[in-house]
Amino acid sequence: MTATVPLVRGDEARLRIAEAPAAQAPSDRAVPWAVGTLMATTPATAREAERILSAAAAGAGLPVTVLAAVVLDASRGTPVPARAERALRQAVRTARTPDPQASPAPGPYLLPLPEDAEKALGRFFETRLRLTAAPADPETCRAFEDSLFTLCVLMGRPCAADAVHEAVQYTAG
Secondary structure: OEEEEEOOOOOOOEEEEEOOOOOOOHHHHHHHHHHHHHHHHOOOOHHHHHHHHHHHHHHHOOOHHHHHHHHHHHHOOOOOOHHHHHHHHHHHHHHHOOOOOOOOOOOOOOOOOHHHHHHHHHHHHHHHHHHHHOOOOHHHHHHHHHHHHHHHHHHOOOOHHHHHHHHHHHHHO
């Protein structure tokens, strides 16, 4: 049994979608399946994949459940209508394009007290000297990693080298 959904106004073009048995409506499984497929192929988080699916449905002029059913059918080998495919491609392209208006500030948003940064930097240099003297000592390795982690958190940097550089710059001036 199939249902037809108009892709354009009027009866010029119609999309045929296979309906699931009456026990399972296609929207029950299709939307999570489509979100999961978009997460795997885009790659995107679940929230981003839901936004992509919603934007694509709006762009194609279809309900989200219908577009999700199209994505589900496409995974089973059924060709995707051109309009739905164009809308999906455009939604993915838009999601991947960074917004020039939303540029993050180039530094940590909240800086530590200079005394705390100096103390953490001093601990880092001390543990680095201890590690140079005894590289096989597990306690010294752990202390060195802890000092690096502390600098990363204090300076708001994910990279240890950037955190050390930022801390040196911050404490110097």
